[in-house]
Each structure stands twice: as C-alpha cells, then as structure tokens.
Amino acid sequence: MPAYYLEALTVTLGFVILLAEAFVPSKNKSWAGIAGAIGLVLILILAFFAIGPNEKPEAAWAAWPLWNFYQYDSLARFYKVFALLTTALVLLMAVDYRKVLSRFTENPESEEGTGEFYSLPIFACAGMMWMASAKDLAGAFVALELVTITFYILVAFMRRNVGSLEAGVKYLILGALSTGFLVYGIAWIYGSTVTMRLDLMPAAISGMENTIPLLFGIALVLVALGFKVGAVPMQMWIPDVYQGAPTPTTAFLSVGSKAAGFILLIRFLTPFLEDGSPVRTQVLTILLILAAATLLFGNLAAIAQSNFKRLLAYSSIAHAGFLILALAAWSPGSESAISSVEAVSFYLATYLLMTLGIFFILAQVRIHRDGEAISDFNGLGKSNPALALALTVLLAALAGVPLTAGFIGKFFVFQLAVSAQLWVGLVIAIIAAAAGFYYYFKTVRAMWWIEAHDESVIKLPTISKIAIGALTFLTLLFGVYPDPILALLR
C-alpha cells in the first residue's frame, strides 16, 4: 500500500465524522470521538504495511511526481504513528471532557455545539503526518498551515469562555506572525539555493561562498519552527494559550504540535548539518543559543507557577530546550552511539506518554475540583491514592528520575552533549534538570503532604482510567526496557 493512502484515509475519516456528526441526531456526542479514535488506530496499524516508491519501483504510483514532495522512511513512519496515537488519545480525552466543553457553548445544557471537536483534531493529524514526510519546503509549509489553522479553532473552541477566546486571539496573531517568518525565510533560502527540495539542498549549498543570505533564511525559518516547538524567543504564547485552551487541545498542542514541529525541524536542518555543509558551525551555534535560552527560561520560570496547567506550559518549553540541545549536539550516530535524531524521537515518544497521562489526570481534576491550580491537587494522596501514585510516577518521569522513561530521554541528551563537548550547554542542562526536580515535586508535595480542602473522591470515567493506567505502566516499562521505541525507528 503506497504511503500517501495514510493521509488520504485520515482526511476521509475526518470528513466522515464531521458529516455523520452533523446529520445523525444524537444527544450524546461521545460516539464521534470514540469512532474517530478507533478509525485512527486502524490507520495506525495500516502504517506498518505502507511502503514508499523504493520498495516497489515497478508500481505505477512509484513514478508519480508526488514523491518529489513526499517521502516515506522509518522516520516518517515513526512520526506518523506518533501523530495518530496522540490524536487518538486526545479524542478519548475529549470524550471524557465534553461536559466542560459543552458548558461554554451556545447551549450549555446539550452537547450540540461540541461535535466538531472530534473531527478537527483528525484534520490536524493529517497535517502532522504530512509534515513527517516533508521533502520540499513548499509542501512542508502547506502541511504546517493545515495544522496551525485547525489549532486556531481548537484553542478558541470554548467560545463562551473569555480565557479560551483570549488564547485563541493570541495564538492567531502570533501564529500568523510566525507564518510570515516562515514564508519569508523559505523565500530567502530559495533565492540563495534555487531549490525548495530538501534532498537537493546539500548539492546546492556545497561550496557556496557567500552564505549570509542562506543563513538569514535559515534563521527566519528557525524562528517560525521555534514558534511551533516553543523555543525561546518564540515561546511567549505558550503559557497563556495552554492555560486558556480546553485541556484536550492543550495536550494536543503540547505533544502533537510540538512533535510535528520537531520532525519538520529535523527534516529542515539535516541538509544544513551534514558534513560538508558550509553553514554547519553557524547553525549549530544558533541551536546551542536557542537551547540554552529555552532551558533556562522554561525551567526557571516554571518554579514560580501556582497553576498546574501553566506549570505544564513552562515544562513544555523546558523539554523543548532539552530536545534542541540534542540537535545542537548534532551527531549522525554510529555503531555504538545513538544519533541526535533518534534521541529526539525517543525523547518525544516518552514525552507523549508522560504528558498525555498527566493531561488525562488534569482533565479529571478540572472536572471534579473545578480548578487547575496546584492547590486543587491537595490531599489527592488521601482521597485517591492510586491516581496520586500514577501522577507521582508521571511527574517523576518528567523530572527525569531513573527507571522511568523520562530519564532515558534525558540520559541520551546528556550523552550527546558530552560527546559533542558542549560544556556550557551541559551546565545549563544540569541547572535546568535540578530546577525541574523542584517544580515537579511541588505537585507531588501538594498531593501527599498538604491537607485537602475538598476530600471528595474523584471517580474516573472508564476511558480515563484505562488510559492513565496504560500510560503510567508504559512510562515505567520503557524506563527499564527502552528498546521497543528505538526499534520502531529502525
């Protein structure tokens, strides 16, 4: 099966759910989310049977010019699976979150206004999958915009909620600005290399004498992609948008959108970081500065937060810093050492498990305790010990405690930075990781040490219960046995 079927199927699934939701009368819209999640999982299974043109060169479709825009390799498959899994989990989270969603629509009593919330993420997912296969800057741009525009709607979805609207406007303005940067940057790169195809880029830049226009273009594109992944100085939108957006959207932004940004960053940077590239040193310097600034800002600003969702926003910036540090320590990998791309992909995969697990819990706390502050977790250890234990494991994993998956990601980053001898980056990473211990454990402390003002037991819906349990278990499993994730990349 040619690989582009995957995107086509995903878009079709989105349309089917959108239309079905509009024409099938039903009070309870949860079936749309569940159907969407099942559909995505089926596509996910198909992803393992998809092939690119090299594997079947005799087929008619293998000769199509589409393959100038689109590639399918193990990295593309990894990030497609990633996007599908994230979206499926976000849809399930939305199913359990729909009471809050409907409260802020025109008719708070019914779920009339919530149906689109189950189809929009599927369209964004198609965009992310396309980004994973990007081979051409124009194609990448279109895919990126599909994701971004969908997110404008998803962020502002709770339209009778001021916070959500404010977040939507902020995201729209800053997103539009970053799009401008992206197009302008692509124009400069095209102007200096006369190609938009990333696979032709190494040939186009080798031996280039005046690299300043090219570097200018790269810097502009980095600004735009920095916006996607949440790197300083384009991180300004993250705390407000994360806090205002509906929790499933925040989770989707934090995991899906960030991962899509990183795969595009990897695809975009690879030709410029290969041996023989005339701009290699400069690009690595830019990345190191970005990483250092992002690590410091994300971690130090997180210390002062008292709202859990905002804390996660800063933590998402902080993790972007670690990921960029892995790129700044660029290594193509060897027999015994991991490559930067593998490290980033592994880190993102573990980040998916931990972050989505936490957002599932946060969504339920939001519903039952009607708040998202750290103090709303007070006494959770007494009222819901199992839930509190799961959250403790997940937070410890985010902080990077060994024998959880989060540690191995950080371990890879440290290893790459040591091999590349980025001592400045390492010192900052140590400070950042230590600060991480502090602010993640603040929530652990709230759960176990501080008396609750509300001792009611939180009753988890079945889907959330299974999802939280599975994600926590996997976080622990991959902490001891990480090979399966990397096997997916081979």
Next chain:
Amino acid sequence: MLALLVALPILAFFAILLGAPARQTAIGACALNFIFGVGSMFCWNADIWDFSVRVLEKPALHLAFGYYDGMSLVMVVLSVIVALAAVLSGKAPEGSEKLYYGSSLLIAAGAIGAFASTDLFFFYAFHEMALIPTFLMIGILGRGDRRGIAWKITIYLGLGSLVLLVGLVWLASLAGTFSIPEMLANKPEIDLAAQKGIAALLIIGFGTLVSLFPFHSWAAPAYASAPAPTSMLHAGVLKKFGLYGMLRIAVPLVPEGLQVWLTPLLVLLLGNILWVGLVTISQKRLDTLLGNSSVMHMGYIFLAIAALIAVPGNTLAVPAAVVLMFAHGISIALLFGLADRIERSTGSLDLSDMGGLAKSAPGMAFLFGIAAMASIGLPGLANFSGEVLVFLSAFESYVPAEGLGPVQIACILSIWGVVISAVYMLRAYRNIFQGPVVKSTEKAADLTFIDHIPAVILIVALLAVGCYPNILLNFLK
C-alpha cells in the same frame, strides 16, 4: 539469582499496593532476601548469581546483575541485613503502613540493585530510584521541619546526582561501553585533562551523595527527621553507594585525575572528621547527634580512598574501606533503630531532659551501650577492625626517611576524631541512661522480646566481623 534479590522487594511493594498486609509482606520479603543474601556468601563465585538482559541496542545497555568481586558481595550482604533490621524495628504510624513499609522496600531494592548492578547505567539508576521513597518518607512521615528538609535533600541529592551523571556519561563515552566489568578489564586510556574533569565531577557527585564536607549539610537534618527505617537504610546502606562508586569506578579508571585532587580531598575529609565532629559534640538531641556522627564517619572511609589514590597498589586500602563501610552501616543502623525505640518509649530525644533510662529500661541501655561502643571503635566490634585498617592503609609504603606525606598527616589528624566520637557518644549515653530518673524516663517501657530481634541481628554481625574480620577480608583478596 541476584535479580531475584532486587525483584523480591519490588514485587512485595506491588503486593502491598494491591492490599497485602504491609508489615508481614515487607518482613517476609526482607527475610527471604536475608537468607539468599547471606547464603550467597558461601557460593558467591558461582555463575548462578549472574543475570543479564539487553534493554537497549545502542548504546548497549544491559539490565545486568552479578558479583563483580567480594566488594559487591559485602555491600549486598550489608544491604540485606540492614533491610531486615529496618522493617523489623520500625513501627508505622496509624494509617500509613502501606507507605511506610512500601517505601522501605523500595529503598532496599534500590540499594541492592545499585550494588549488584554490573552496568553503569543501572548502577546509577537504582540508587536514584531509592531517593524518591526517601523523599516521600521524610516529607510525609518525618519529624520537625519535615517539608523544608525534604526539599533540601531533593535539591542537594538531585544536583549531586546530575553532576555524577555527567561524570559517568563522560567516562562511559570515552570507554565506549557501559558494562563495568568490560570497563575494568580493558581500562580505557584517558588523557589527563579528561581524567581531571571526570575525577572532579565524580568527587563532587559521589561526595554529595556521601555527605562529603562541604556538601554534607543535607544529611544530619534528614536523618534526624526521617522515620527510623529510612534513616537506617539511608545512612546505613544507601549512602555507601557513593563510596562504593569511588572504589569501583573512580579509583581504577581515572587514577591520575584523582591524584590531582588528592590534597583538596584530604582537606575535605578532615572537614568531615574534625569540623563535623566538633559540630556533633554540640548537638542537643540524639537524632541530630547520630545524623552528624554518621556524616563524620564518612571521613574515615574517604581517608582509605585517599590512601588508595596516593599509593595505587595499596593492598590494605580497599579492605579497610569495605570493612569500615560494613561496620559503619551496621552500627549506625543499630543506633538509629534504638534511638527510634527510645523515642517511642520516652517521647523525647532531647539529651538535656532525659536521664536514668537504664533503670526503667536496662535492656535498651545494654544494646545502646554496645552500639555506642561500636561507633567509638572499641576493639572486638567491627568498627575497630575497619578503623585500624584505615589508619594502617594510610601508612602503607610510608618511608620514614622521607617524612610524612599529606595522607599520613591527614591520618594523624583524623585519629583525633576517635577522641571526638568518644566524647559525644559517652556523653549521650550518660545523659540518656545514667543520672537521676526524670519524668520522661520514669515509666519508659523496656524492649520486648520481639524488639530485640533486629538489634541482635545487627550486633551479631558487628561482633562477628569485629572478632574475626577475616569473614569479610577473605572476600576481598
């Protein structure tokens, strides 16, 4: 088989989570571990103890356990003994049994895992894993300013471990492997600049975990605040991780780098012995006194390590360090266990408002007396063997004609530490057990038969090694 020793406490932890009776499960798991652990002393060379599963292809990481040499064996035996005593002697507060025993089991599993690992990655990871339950135990069930103290250890130990991680990763990347036996078998050639860097990172990293002066200020308040099993396990076993790491990893692999830092290290360890020793004398509570004394005694073990750094072929230093680690682990666990018992029966640990406890609780007085004597270093008890070996190792290959080297000077100064220990230990004993009976000690209950069991296990170990140190030394040849 060693994997079983690590897995048993973890499985027991999950069993407790799922509703198994906490105390019985914990004791059962630790008793089984004790039998296997002590039993392994008789056949530790056999292959049955090795276990290895590859968990990652590149870099090649293995979840691997095994006795690399007698040092690992002694540390594992120490862990199982202290773990059993810890779960036996503790008494969980009402309603927190699961947390109390579950955490103790996890700390024990982490310690055994770290000492038994033959892979650098898991060696580090298991130790770190044990810090989370420590943090929770102090934060939830601690005494005094438990929250502030829990934060303090999180920051100190977190930062220390991260520095250590960088050092270990640097070392492993130069060695090209994470397997400790492979590393030690074909020692990588590391240039001096890198050795210096790695050695500094390892001294700071391991040093923070062992409470080397001046990174020690987390330790005393933490042990004073922690519930008994936690301070027994942490001060007795887990803290030895750093010393074990110095001996296992740092000294063989970056010897020249460490030599550069020898003099600073000697100054720091004297800080432990003399400065912290004096601080210990001025303590007014038994728990902080014991906490500080445990920090102080780390200095002696570092002295043995320094002797090994100064004279690479020093045959006495490793046995000295290992015997003293074992002795200190057992004696400090005994002291913390008894301190907890004293507090439970008198409601106080304040040295100034106690006295005459020997009248109402003679059994406790007897056991505490032995523990205090061990800690001072009375002959016949294990600590004496350890300390004497340490002092002898410092004078290994000493040529009188050349005068005293820095290690010998440090050794002579640190012998004063023995006097300091005698001062504070005897004073504590006098204040608590002798003198006029006061209100808090008047009706204090003595130890029951059951309460004796953990103390007796520990004392037997102390006496055995004290009278016949070859039990341990035979493993270290």
